[in-house]
Amino acid sequence: MSRENTGSEHGRAGRRERGARNTGPLTTQLPRLTNRFAPVDILSPEQVERILDAAYALLETDGMKILSPRARQAYAAHGALVDEATQMVRLGRDIVEAMLAKAPGSFVLHARNPERDLHVGGNVVNFGPVNGAPNIRDLDRGRRYGDLEAFRDILKITNGLGLLHWQGGVVVEPVDVAVPVRHLEMYRAHIELSDLVWAARGVGGVQARDALALSAIEHGCSIETLAERPTLMTVTNVNSPRVVDEDILDSIMIMAEHGQCVVITPFTLMGAMAPVTLAGALVQQTAEALSIIALCQMLRPGAPCVMGGFTSNVDMKTGSPAFGTPEYVNAALATAQLGRRLGVPVRTSAVNASPAPDAQATWETSFSLWAAIMSHSHLINHAAGWLEGGLSASLEKIVIDAELLRGWAEILKPVEFGDDEIALDAIRGVAPGGHFFGSPHTLARYENAFYRPVLSDWSNFENWRDAGERTATDRALDVWKKTRNAYVPPPLDPAVREAVDAYIARRKEEIGG
């Protein structure tokens, strides 16, 4: 018989001895995280070169369809072969490699709170929230279109739980705000509710220019100064296969020209928008991303760029996207490996395709999160609150993800110990068959000895049953409500606040929203 389950008896004895103490969840802001583990490589060096060779060949012989005349001009000016009739741009490997050489391997995006500057590159691990969801879900109000209240709730909850290293952009689509001015309300919420780096909307030149203007106000500087001291990112996609539309290019070009960070992620679902094979999808993903990184460097050498990977499979029964699958894991690990070879930081995601914030959402997110972290990705997007392949943001899922993210943050801490932790004297001080609950070594340390969970319930079955048999998802409802209601935004200079409001009021009048 295994004796392992007898531990709970010891546990109950221990509780009686020690009495109740305040050991609630830790929700202080996660620090900057550094990965102490070696990256998990899945490709051989030869496999990496084969994928790169094919990606370069694709760019050179076939190219990308670039739907912006201004972008095509920039490509042509740097030696690309541009066919204006087809809008196809073909790029030689020599051109792309020369541009890549200008892209920084690491950089810093500045937050209003300097302690929360976003370091991108090296071994730094950064978490960002759900992005781009059209719907909001919670157990109280069900599933509905996103609105500004939900947008602000997500900011309050993710910041209140201390989970993020950057604040995201469109955490949920606030469809109650008219499209032409929607981005302004999102930017106002970012500045008001958080002091982290935030993201411009990834589509549209107007949206990019307003982000620059508001970020300059937030940081008390000019737009020209922002270029030397970047504060913003745009997180956007290629219209895979091999097209980039004009609205996306406008956003990318304006951000790059102003020295802000462009995170470019091809949308390469295997079998749908990319080949059904992993290697083929990686070839296409790499080619598409490199074409945009090259463009950014043409417009402003040294502009900070991040290569995104979103390659996953589709459900072969329904054609729906699948995430957190073995294919996703392999693609994320390979993407970061390609990024290391190319010398550019990498973005992946912690994603799932579950229709509910349940066990499936959790295992799919767990798979994608370990791959994202152990790959040494630098920006891990969608890491809090993403559900249904991105069609919904879920407030309960934010709390579930809090446990995943805070757990990983704890695992990434270095293990350090000395004689006190080796604890030979403490072991000698407990008789064989005794216990350590009352050991002075335990009593001196137990209150802060262990990770304190956000959501885990470790009570025994009887207590759990008598408390209403609430699953982790049920309990998450309580956590987000309490977190949202208790949230206190970080300090914001009233003059800055006033200037932000004035800018937005003026722009709303101009736009006529």
Next chain:
Amino acid sequence: MSRENTGSEHGRAGRRERGARNTGPLTTQLPRLTNRFAPVDILSPEQVERILDAAYALLETDGMKILSPRARQAYAAHGALVDEATQMVRLGRDIVEAMLAKAPGSFVLHARNPERDLHVGGNVVNFGPVNGAPNIRDLDRGRRYGDLEAFRDILKITNGLGLLHWQGGVVVEPVDVAVPVRHLEMYRAHIELSDLVWAARGVGGVQARDALALSAIEHGCSIETLAERPTLMTVTNVNSPRVVDEDILDSIMIMAEHGQCVVITPFTLMGAMAPVTLAGALVQQTAEALSIIALCQMLRPGAPCVMGGFTSNVDMKTGSPAFGTPEYVNAALATAQLGRRLGVPVRTSAVNASPAPDAQATWETSFSLWAAIMSHSHLINHAAGWLEGGLSASLEKIVIDAELLRGWAEILKPVEFGDDEIALDAIRGVAPGGHFFGSPHTLARYENAFYRPVLSDWSNFENWRDAGERTATDRALDVWKKTRNAYVPPPLDPAVREAVDAYIARRKEEIGG
């Protein structure tokens, strides 16, 4: 705006094009798994040596309380200092190291089906089921004491889902069978329902001897032959801190003397049965495990042994055990690293302390499973169906775990590709902005291109809602029922079956159960 959620539109288009195909879950038996990744090390070489130095010091100056006179004799005969009054056994480092040198670094346990022999050591990853649970749970019948029907159901479901590399021992406690003969019914079920390696009950000499006798019948050989060609393991615990009781020692000694595998796992919950610090718990765990591995080698040089790690923390609010925590992850990674240094295979677990088979059970299991796999543990116990810190076996949890285990098995496959997978021609064959659903490259491959999930539902929200809003846990009920009802046991020679039944009938009469 992120465009990532638009993928489902492509997906729906794809479904219409392709029509319905049979792409149900893959539940064929998992093959032998080899870990293609480097192990994740968390200790520096100096830290490893510090822990070993302290463990050896503990064995030398303080020792273990060994509650079997026969075991103490064996220790004394090999130079240990034995105090019969206190039953304490002190072991010099030289003795332990000399014994360790005799322990095999890898070995094979033979299954009735030679294709399913259990390879222990090197880079091989093996999964075993829940063990030792007193209760059974499922959504239909709720939580209740285990019985023989539940025991047999677990064997049918885990084998039907093809998850395991060894069959476990007491997957759930069949309390409807009288204790003195309970092990006989368990062994009969193992032989009848599976052709994998199974485990003797980890406590009691009678139970070990009956396991040997029945295994010899199953394999058509003598007990003496079994010693040269081991078939069995016993998975048992130290009564931490630093005690091993006589029933456990009887099981260990009989198995070791007959050349069968002893998996010895100290039960070192930090702050309860071990120091509150990771380093201290590892010191104690290592010392306790080494004392038993040394004993096995004294009794039979070369006896196959596995060093187990079960170190985790307790909930500091309640004193209850916690599993799948950052502390558990660190302990599992460190245990396997210590095992590599010592040259013995390692056992860890995929465990959780959740009161329900929900999101919490899933994230805790996901954390412990990645640590177990990436640590290069050789036996991963409790990997299907464990719940509530081991107080219950859950049938729905087996199905959730099936997705985790099969997902990992897929991830561990090597990535191989050639020009066909690089797919340059396929990419060129799809116009920019087109899609790959109809590409000949896709059509030739899509049916077997991707991992086919056991339980994941990737349908859209509306379909999921209209089908009853069933969570993954709800759906797992259907999967285990279908699997159990469809299960066909592997071939068993009728003569063997008859001999097994005759042996058990005779033993029952002798025992008087």
